[in-house]
Every structure is written in C-alpha cells, then in structure tokens.
Amino acid sequence: MRKAFIAEALTSVRNLQAVLPDLTDAELKKAVELEEAALRRQTILDKMYRELRQRARKQFIRNPA
Numbered sequence: 514m515r516k517a518f519i520a521e522a523l524t525s526v527r528n529l530q531a532v533l534p535d536l537t538d539a540e541l542k543k544a545v546e547l548e549e550a551a552l553r554r555q556t557i558l559d560k561m562y563r564e565l566r567q568r569a570r571k572q573f574i575r576n577p578a
Contacts, residue, residue, distance in 0.1 A: 514537075514540055514543065515540060518535070518536065519536070519544045519547070522540075523548060526556055526557060529561070530560070533560070541568075544561060545558065545561045545562070
C-alpha cells in the first residue's frame, strides 16, 4: 500500500481527482477509513464513495453470479 499516495489523495479535492483512478481498491478503502475517522470533508468522502460504487458495479457486471 502506498501511504504517500493515499496522503496526497486526501490533501485536496483536486489532488483526489488526479490520483483517484490510480488508487487500488485497498488504498481507496483506507483513504475512506481515514477521512471518516477524521470527520472532515464530506465532499472528499462523497467522491470516494462514488468511486467505490462505480468499481463495485463494474466488478459485478464483469463477474455476475
């Protein structure tokens, strides 16, 4: 896990948008966990939640039960 990459994603919305496609699922989940624990910016959380939903939807479409 690239901690510096996660930290960069959480510095601002602009940085998050730049690095979001490059974050692994584990890194994205860790970033969400950190931001939720800090109870800081709802905007960043919303963007990360949206990305997690999109990834889950894509995964489901690729591998339906």
